[in-house]
Each structure stands twice: as structure tokens, then as C-alpha cells.
Amino acid sequence: MTNVEIAAVLAKIADLLEILNENPFKVRSFRRAVETVSGLAEEATELVAEGRLVGLPGIGKSIAEVITELVRDGRTAHLDDLLEKVPESLLEMLRVPGFGPRKASVVYEQLGLTTLDELEAAARAGQLRQLPGFGAKTEQKILEGIELVRAGQDRWLLGEALPLAEEFVARLRAHPEVLAAEMGGSTRRRRETVGDLDLLATSNDPAAVCAWFAREGGLATVEMAGDTKVSGRTERGLQVDLRVVKPESFGALVNYFTGSKEHNIRLRERAQRMELTLNEYGLYRGIAEDKGDQVAGENEEGIYAALGLPLIPPELREDRGEIEAAEAGRLPHLLTDADMRCDLHMHTNASDGQLPLAEMVAAAREYGYSHIGITDHSASLYVANGLDRDRLWAEIQAIRELNAELGDFTVLAGIEADILSDGTLDIPEDLWPELDFVIASIHQGFSQDADRMTARVLKAITSDRMDVLGHPTGRLVLERPPYGLHLDDVLDAAREHDVAMEVSSSPHRLDLNDAHCRLAVERGVKLCINTDAHGPKELALLRYGVMTARRGWVEAPSVINTWPLPKLRQWLGQRRRA
């Protein structure tokens, strides 16, 4: 079983446990285990074989047993037992936005509903509104949610959601009654997919802001407009929730709705241990009923400070060790957009890009970089009009001529070489010394099994003819799982041969992902964050790669794009002089 499959089973178990109202701690540990397994560099199979599972975050003895069973038998009695108690078809209901295991448990127990179709029929018949915790509005939301699920749009790419959230926030900030506005939720944490937008604002007159937002805030439909809250959807159906509070609670609101839920729980527990109460309105002295004066709440810094912590960047708030690191004064100095001196992967119309060399270079120059890399496809990629020897040589010469004209801006002559099925690199032998650098990627033969795929990549890395492994796992967000690859072995080889792993910044790729970025850097492997732009617009997407790296705790020195050109040349030169 692959890690992806194992994580899916663990998530299923967590959902079923929650539907059965089992111990929340048990549910939480399964959810943490899902995170851990999805972020593993090694195959869980290997960890099981070597008895190294227990002790990984969220993996205690009992979950380790479940994973061991899965690896050994491809199934686990734990799941089988749960499925005797609850029909599996209930799980399809959980894809409906806002419809969690609790609600599933209610419709199952009270109405005996077991499928998405039955849920839809009951909602249409008005049967849901009578259930505890439901209502006519919930019923309507569920119907809309079912439509989204049917259209396959229950989660959105960060690349779609973030620009919308930024527009909403800008519109809010421009309103005279709005003192401050911020986005929250997964969008602020820069998760690769987003369920809905959470918008947060502060005003001395929240009701006026809500009334205005419901009318002119930019929503296509409004489902709810209250004095402190507005909900609706955008043109394309993305759910948006705005909350507006008085200034003394704004920091607490932003903190609560930024999440993640797991991070919030840890913060609240910490507050409790300090005899404080943290909620979405503020941080207060005392616990529960004897809650007293407000200690903090106006801004997030104040809340973290009162809890004895520095402000934790939203990208880190996933309960992946950030609270411990903050406490120890060891939060990473995260990479920023401003640290990025170059984009090293882009295409011209010599292969499958849109613009001629000079125009693509001019477009990239607009971003304030000091240098860039041009990397057209190699000959074997016919579908992308890959460059044969003569055309590659012509491009290298054209780049040299261009550099002579450009003055203080440098274009590096690179290539995106295919890693062929047998692991050789598709580069003309005599032109390798002429190239400034090589990105090597897999574009064909995805169906090979993990062992062959890994052997293929290892052969490429150990050839010492490549500098960067392009989009290393081949996944497409929400579309295609990664190809099987023993990332652990790949990272070891990459460190030994000093090959960087790419973080492909397209919101459809984000490859490496956040967890893998963190692993790579922990293993001493360098990263190279690129857009792989095929036209000028895509050059703007570099920030999504930076966001992914930030979620992976990455600091600037690990990213070769942050190095001044002489340092980058020195690094590339080592391989060439060897």
C-alpha cells in the first residue's frame, strides 16, 4: 500500500469514529497520523519493516498496529469493525461543504439516511430542518453543497481562492467604516486547497459594514446577512463568510478564524494552563464562569505575547511543532518573496512557450530579478516541440548575444532535460559543457512502479549532469496523485550529489509540497523555486512556491534562488569543473 492509500484509510477511520461519537482524542490522533503519513518521505512499508513507526508525530502503538496491518494485509480489522456499525456510503456526505461527521451522525441516527442521494431527497422534502442543530438555512446550504460536490468543486485551488480573497479584503479596507480587514482560514495559512473563504473585519459599526457588504461587497448570492456576519457565494459558487467585530476583539477574531483548528486547540489548552480563557472575542483572566478582565484581543501579537509566545506566522499554524518551536525561541526565519532573486525555469516559443526569447526575458525582468534561467524542453519531448541539438545550440548562442546587450541583468542558458525511461538525461553530449545549468524532469512513462521510477531518478541524479530535479513527484493538485517514488532515497542521493529539488510554483502543481519541502531541508537538500512559466502571465505565480516553502518551514539560505549570481555560478561551476 502506498502512503497516499494508507493516509486515506486513516482519514476514513477518523471520520467513522467521529460519526460514532467516539473519544475526540482518538479522532484527533488519527487525524494527526493522516498528516504524518502524507508527509513521509519514506514508504510506510519500509518504516514498518524496520519497526520505526512508533514515535512519529501522532503515531502511537495502536495506530502503528493499524498501519502495520494495512501494509501486511492491505486491510485492517479496525476499519472492518467500524464499517459493521456504520454504512460506508455515509462518508460521501462528508464531501458536502460544512457537513461534518457530527451532522452525518444525526441524519443517520434520526432519519436513517445512508447516502448522498437520500440526504438530497430529505433536504428537498424539508425533513432536515427539524433535526437538532439544523434549520431551514442549513438545509438550503446542504442542497447547494451537494450541487458543488456533484460538480466536483468542493475544494478550490489556492491559486483561485487567494486572488478572490485579496479582492474582498481590498474592497473591505477601502470602506470608510472599516478600521482593518484581513482574510482568515486556510487561505491565510496558504493551504494548497481551500474549502471556503473566511473574511474578518473590524469597525465601530459592524452592522453598517455587514449591510453594505451584503449589498455591494462583491457576492453573487447572499444567504445570510446579520449584524456581525454575512454569508454568501461568489459567481462560481465559492462560499464566503464575513465576520465583523469591535476593535477590542479583532485580533482574537483573526486568530480564531485563521486556525487551524488543531493550532487553536493547542493555544486554548495553553491559555487554560495559565488560568486564562481564549475565545474568538479575546483572551481573559480566569477560567470559564469566573472569566474576568480582558488581557489581550485587539491584535494577534498581544494574544501570543500574553501566552508567552512570539507571533507565529499563519503558514505554520498547523500543530506541526510550531508552538514548541515558538516556546523555545526557535521559529524559522521564513523565506519571503523579497528574498527571491531569480526564477530559473521558463519556456520560450523555441519549445512550447508563448513568447520569443527576448520578449520572455523582458517580461521576467519586470519582476525585479537580477538573473533568470531559460529552460526549454529537450528533444525527446516531441509534444512540446523539444529542442534538438542544432536548435539548442542556436538558443544558447542567442542567450549569450542577449546577455551582451542586457548589461546588469543575466540570462542563464539552461535546459529542461527529460529523464528518459532508463534514467539517462536527454542532453546532447557535446552541449552539456555549454549549458549553465540543467533541470531534469520526468514527463513520460508515469506508469512505472515505484522501484523502477526511483531507480530511474537515482540514475539521473548520480550522473552528476543535472542541477535541479524538476517537479519531483509529478502530482497535480486535485487531479493526479504523485507517481510512486521512494522520496527518501531520492533525497539521500540529492544531498550526496548536491542536486536541488524544485518547488514548482504553479497552483496546479506545488511540487514538492509543503511537507516534502520541510523534509528535504531537514535532510540538507537545497530547494529551487520556479514558475515553469510558458507565458508572461505565469511568471507571477512564483509567490505560490514561496508560500509552499514557508509552510514547509523553509529559510532563505536553503533556496538557491535567493543566492546572489556569483554564489549561484560558483555552486553550478563545482559540478562542471569536477
Ligand code: DGT
Ligand atoms: P477550509 O475552509 O476547509 O479550507 O479550512 P479552514 O481552515 O479555513 O476551516 P474553516 O473555514 O472550517 O474554519 C475557519 C477557521 O475557524 C479554522 O481554521 C479554525 C476555526 N474553527 C472552525 N471550527 C472550529 C472549531 O470547531 N474549533 C476551533 N477551535 N476552531 C475552529
Ligand code: CA
Ligand atoms: Ca475556510
Ligand code: CA
Ligand atoms: Ca469557513
Ligand code: ZN
Ligand atoms: Zn518546464
